[in-house]
Amino acid sequence: MKKNFRMVTMAYLILLTATLGAGLYAGIVVAPVTFHTEQWLGSEVLSHYQEGLIMTQNFVRLSYLVNIMLLAVALYEGYKYKKFERDAITQVATFFVFATGLLFSQYYLPDILTMQMAGEAMTQSEAFLNTHRGSEINFKIFSLALLVLIVRNMQKACK
Numbered sequence: 050m051k052k053n054f055r056m057v058t059m060a061y062l063i064l065l066t067a068t069l070g071a072g073l074y075a076g077i078v079v080a081p082v083t084f085h086t087e088q089w090l091g092s093e094v095l096s097h098y099q100e101g102l103i104m105t106q107n108f109v110r111l112s113y114l115v116n117i118m119l120l121a122v123a124l125y126e127g128y129k130y131k132k133f134e135r136d137a138i139t140q141v142a143t144f145f146v147f148a149t150g151l152l153f154s155q156y157y158l159p160d161i162l163t164m165q166m167a168g169e170a171m172t173q174s175e176a177f178l179n180t181h182r183g184s185e186i187n188f189k190i191f192s193l194a195l196l197v198l199i200v201r202n203m204q205k206a207c208k
Contacts, residue, residue, distance in 0.1 A: 112154035145194035157184035
């Protein structure tokens, strides 16, 4: 592997790993703290709706990183595909990263924002709960596919 491409591969892997870490941190650490502010503040200062608005802003900012990462995935994996350095596992993982990343940033997040702007009653509706549940499942698939893509690219880079 040429030195410059090795550096690009390292930067790519760091970006993928940082995105995975940020997503996991938001879901595992930030969300539970945000949605249980009464434990940390001693009393219920914020409503569940207000906590949801705060959490949504965290995911809006995360979507910027996801979109940048999707661009990097398209460029890097596209280049590797054109060079005939491809395998089925990487292609499937790339597809799932792309599909679920775009669903997160371009479908679920705007839909949730629209429902939140409609007011607190809308966020308690069945439609909102189903959309939110779908976004959680989508992000879990995204994280798993991203992990597979990281591992496959690390295996190739270490050969």
